[in-house]
Amino acid sequence: MYVRIIPCLLIRNRRLIKTIQFKNEVYIGCPINAARIFSCKQADEIILLDIGRSIDAREPDYEIIAAVAGECSMPVTYGGGIKNFEQARRILRAGVEKVVINTGVMYSYDLIRQIADAYGSQAVVGGIDVKATSMGGYSVFARSASKVMKVSLEAHLQNFVEAGVGEIFLNSVDRDGTMIGYDLPLVRSVSRQVGVPVIACGGAGTMNHLAAAIDEGGASAVAVGSMFIFTGAKRAVMINYPRDRMSII
């Protein structure tokens, strides 16, 4: 069975950017062009995250979402600043298959249930940003990793699943942009706790990392940022995507 390899595009103000541990933003280029290239390269799916929208009260940028989605003959998932059902509806209508809700559940998981009831569970993804704590566990963060959530990772996962999510998008803030590999104990722990697919994100640097997240971590899909954007030690921008599918026995 094939597992999904998913390029993850971060944007702010319609500009494609990259971060390291959610900081040190660098400008990459045009997200519409990047999406078109990934579509030509037959990418399995694409995830578009607008990190400029997660904190403030602005509406999602429907135009850029529609423009990116229109370039893709594979499914598109969007996340960033979705706070209510009407925003989710407009985003899905713009041509997106799935929405990621992260900060939007800070106070209530009702939004998940509303989207799942209207569109089906497969349309709504629970987004979780985590950082390792000094005591060996993990804390869940919201608002682009600026605010710690009081809920434990375990409870957060259960709440998401009970509210009807179709997938979990698990993002390691510590590994973001580092290209040293996924946090395998984290991925394994989360994959074991839920019966929905887990998309691992944060740290991919080599094809072996992707394989490990699947084989050892039990992830159903791997999201990849820097590895598909940069090449070489000097991190030159060159969009790439593996030619062959990855499968598990």
Add this chain to the structure above:
Amino acid sequence: MIAIIDIGLGNASSVYHAFRRIAVESFITNDPKIISQASKIVLPGNTSFDGYIRSLREQNLLSLIETRVINEEVPLLGICSGAQILGLGSAEGIESGLGWIPMHSERLPNVGNLKIPNIGWRNVSCQMPGNPFWENIDKDPLFYFSHSYCLVPSTEDDILFSSWYGIKFAAAIKHKNIIAVQFHPEKSHSFGLQFLHVFANQEITCM
């Protein structure tokens, strides 16, 4: 001209863009005038079962589409939840289906470690040898699936493609002039475009 039924939910625009890529003219519409003139009709997916039935009912489109599809034998393509509603009912919801295809929908069973929903690219095999939908797509096709429920036809003779996820399940069904697909041809790269090309350009009869 192909009419893509717009119920305000779901993802009609992806279907429109896919047709555009293969130079097929289509309209996203809930306008009875356009639906009355369409040569073929598409019911796009990505909506819950009950949500879909209720939206179609609220917009007073059901009897027009039924007349076109059942009486006038206009070819119909139902995608994912747009396929599910064509049956008698679904375990997903409480509403009755349209009953245009003798089938119902059941939840995918939990088998081993397999996660539900079934999301990803899967192989399909053809159960109707020689069918144009198989003859006109590349070898070893893969399509994108994203579902928790699967189509269960009353007769296996109606199964066009089958796939596997813990169990063998119907990936595509052909019942007279109606094609019901579990996968998303509008989001399955070139295989999907080839499938849509057959639907748009070949004659789909009740045979």
